[in-house]
Amino acid sequence: MARKPGQTPQAMRDRAAKTAAVMATPAGAAQPPKKKTSVAQFAREVRAEARKITWTSRKETWITSIMVAIMVTFAAIFFWVVDFVLRVGVAQLLKLAS
Template identity: 60%
Template sequence: MKARAAKTAAAMAPAGQASALKAEAAPKKRVSPTKFFEQVMAEAKKITWTSRKETWITSLMVFVMVVMTSIFFFVVDWVLRTGVTQILALANAG
């Protein structure tokens, strides 16, 4: 399927870009497991972790937003329930 997509893209691309797309579609060379894990460790060293304070503030903000959202939906549910109850009461009275 990827080969078909690459052929379609190459056919639709301007003449100068067709060769670049063909080279991009070629399978990549396999990397040895040792080299792979070296690359993984190198990338892992680039990770920047959030501080304890940032994590605490973010968690607190999530909690506040959950509370606000639940209050909002509680009020909306109460208003709709009251409205529907009133409409049904009118229908049963008549």
């Protein structure tokens, strides 16, 4: 599996350093007002973020779908068995009571 963008050790260190710098500022310090952005600037930023999206491959999607189907089947069988046992148990208890 290919390494995703931003997962390199250097990128993680850079993010940690940036987070530490932000955390080190005093809590009461006034933040500078945010600059208003134009619609064109917003669209450019959206496109830049959209380029960072990594999609799963067809094989990964297929394997994950099969795993989900198997787990749903196991869960359905488990709950069917539990329901059956409880139904029979309650029926026996009611038969003893009457």
